Amino acid sequence: MKPSDFVKQFYPFARETETKTGISALFILAQAAHESAYGNAAPGFMFFGKKDFDGINGNEQLLRTTEYSQRMDLKFPEIISITPCVRNGLPYYKYVVRDYFRKYNTPEESFTDHAQFFFKNKRYVDSLLVKEDPREFARRIAADGYATDPNYATLLISMIDKIETLVPKEVINAGSSVGYQG
Numbered sequence: 001m002k003p004s005d006f007v008k009q010f011y012p013f014a015r016e017t018e019t020k021t022g023i024s025a026l027f028i029l030a031q032a033a034h035e036s037a038y039g040n041a042a043p044g045f046m047f048f049g050k051k052d053f054d055g056i057n058g059n060e061q062l063l064r065t066t067e068y069s070q071r072m073d074l075k076f077p078e079i080i081s082i083t084p085c086v087r088n089g090l091p092y093y094k095y096v097v098r099d100y101f102r103k104y105n106t107p108e109e110s111f112t113d114h115a116q117f118f119f120k121n122k123r124y125v126d127s128l129l130v131k132e133d134p135r136e137f138a139r140r141i142a143a144d145g146y147a148t149d150p151n152y153a154t155l156l157i158s159m160i161d162k163i164e165t166l167v168p169k170e171v172i173n174a175g176s177s178v179g180y181q182g
Contacts, residue, residue, distance in 0.1 A: 006038040007166040017111040027134035030159035044103025052100040060100040067095040
């Protein structure tokens with residue numbers, strides 16, 4: 001999906017989540033775009049790759065994924081292959097597997113479920129103090145260990161900048177009562 005199409009389609013849902021949680025819609029949409037390759041890797045509106053550990057309640061989907069571990073005895077619903085490899089100079093095993101991931105009925109359901117992750121994890125308590133500032137929130141969650149990529153905040157801020165250019169200023173400034181129709 002093109003970035004402009006992604007923004008046009010999903011910005012209203014990010015705005016709904018902002019209304020519920022106070023977390024900036026620009027941040028939500030930028031993180032969703034980054035994590036899902038602009039929706040191209042989001043079956044079942046799974047924008048954030050959230051695992052579903054029970055695999056029994058109907059809100060899951062079995063998808064192919066790659067996992068890395070220093071252990072060779074991990075369990076998954078289906079193991080396709082295990083290959084020894086070296087990551088950062090250390091011995092690892094690369095697992096190609098099928099595992100259960102959450103699926104959602106709407107994009108907003110996915111966005112809100114992910115936003116709740118920040119409220120449920122105590123390590124983000126300071127980050128939430130700046131939840132309405134998308135760039136500072138990105139910096140804080142990265143500093144709080146959200147991702148292993150040392151450039152995660154920079155990547156998200158770059159994505160926020162790009163998303164912001166695709167949403168008209170009057171829509172951003174108007175508040176949650178205005179949906180973006182393109």
